[in-house]
Amino acid sequence: MRRRLGRECLYVPSCRLGLYVALRHWCPPGGRVLMSPVNDDVIMFVVLAAGLRPVQAPLNASDGSIDPAAVPESHWRGLSAVLTTNLYGNPDPAPELRARCDALGIPLIEDAAHAIGSAVAGRAVGTFGDAAVFSLSKHVGAKTGGFVAVADPALVPELAAARDALLAPARLTAELAYAVRPYAEAGVRGLRLVRAARGLLRAVGAEERPGIRMELRPGELKEALADAPGLGAFDSWVRVDMHRYRLTPGRARLRRTERLLSGLDPLLAAHRAGTARLLATRWAAPSSQGRPLFRVPLLVADRDAAVAALARRRITTGYLYDPPLDVYAGDVFTDASPRPAPAAWFARHALPADPLRARHVISVLDESGAQPALPPGHGGD
Numbered sequence: 001m002r003r004r005l006g007r008e009c010l011y012v013p014s015c016r017l018g019l020y021v022a023l024r025h026w027c028p029p030g031g032r033v034l035m036s037p038v039n040d041d042v043i044m045f046v047v048l049a050a051g052l053r054p055v056q057a058p059l060n061a062s063d064g065s066i067d068p069a070a071v072p073e074s075h076w077r078g079l080s081a082v083l084t085t086n087l088y089g090n091p092d093p094a095p096e097l098r099a100r101c102d103a104l105g106i107p108l109i110e111d112a113a114h115a116i117g118s119a120v121a122g123r124a125v126g127t128f129g130d131a132a133v134f135s136l137s138k139h140v141g142a143k144t145g146g147f148v149a150v151a152d153p154a155l156v157p158e159l160a161a162a163r164d165a166l167l168a169p170a171r172l173t174a175e176l177a178y179a180v181r182p183y184a185e186a187g188v189r190g191l192r193l194v195r196a197a198r199g200l201l202r203a204v205g206a207e208e209r210p211g212i213r214m215e216l217r218p219g220e221l222k223e224a225l226a227d228a229p230g231l232g233a234f235d236s237w238v239r240v241d242m243h244r245y246r247l248t249p250g251r252a253r254l255r256r257t258e259r260l261l262s263g264l265d266p267l268l269a270a271h272r273a274g275t276a277r278l279l280a281t282r283w284a285a286p287s288s289q290g291r292p293l294f295r296v297p298l299l300v301a302d303r304d305a306a307v308a309a310l311a312r313r314r315i316t317t318g319y320l321y322d323p324p325l326d327v328y329a330g331d332v333f334t335d336a337s338p339r340p341a342p343a344a345w346f347a348r349h350a351l352p353a354d355p356l357r358a359r360h361v362i363s364v365l366d367e368s369g370a371q372p373a374l375p376p377g378h379g380g381d
Helices: 015-026 041-049 073-077 094-104 153-166 172-190 194-203 218-225 232-238 251-261 264-279 303-312 325-329 341-349 355-368
Strands: 008-012 032-035 053-056 081-084 108-111 131-135 146-150 296-299 350-353
Touching (some): 008 153, 015 131, 015 146, 041 053, 041 218, 041 325, 053 325, 094 108, 146 153, 218 232, 264 296, 264 355, 303 355, 341 350, 350 355
Parallel strands (some): 032 053, 032 081, 081 108
């Protein structure tokens, strides 16, 4: 990844831990961070754990990217940092955000968890920010690991020390569970034991949400805020779906990650081909042609019915982020977007389609009669 990005990269056991390290390094406690409201709730809890106040940005309804032009000047002046999302691999407008951050003298931090291989303005996502945090659980499929890419290589030792201070010691049982998990999942899914597969994921802390969003638990969250910055009080939120996000990696994890990462180029080519198929359908926004998206956000009138139709064909839809974070968390824990309607519309209608299953997804949507969502102002709700 150093060769790909032209930046020094620091391995971390998870993207969320890498993001926490970056936020703690670049942002003073009590600072305000502009971020997307259509995002994993774990990321909001990481921001809170870093002792920061999330400020929800206005979005473009077509692809869920941050809309810098719709951010009021009063919001810009009060920020300590900007955190991009690059949702599903669709890049946020990094050149504009970089220019804004430079003018304000604040850092730009790129969450590139979905965006290995994505580019904007002829440059790779992850090369605009003071830091960029990537996940090796997404495109690479390692189910563990990530890395922080930094603009200033002299900072790597300091960031490494901060990472090491947060790591939990390696455990043999965790390594054994990691080693056998792919075979166990493949076995139960191969036998079509979908409920058993989901039970297995819950047992290893890889799936524990009753719905799209985790339970907020506002009373407990208020108490945790008194202990910020620090991961300890926020661990029960930050660890959701990945209990071992701070675990020192053992040989099994590192070897499997290295093997999977070595196949990144053909994998990105497959994502690019599937993305092209999905973007040629009537449900697609016309914004991301040719990018190797992690998921393609098809815009469907009845998203829940489409999810159900796909589930009947054993296609699971993940990475849904509905409702937006300002609706989910309320003004006690975050500043609401100054223009919430586009984010709410996108969150309600976006159907993240896996490019590697493009043909099956298209077939199911056609057979189910799924209709494209009309954009706001054109009859869309």
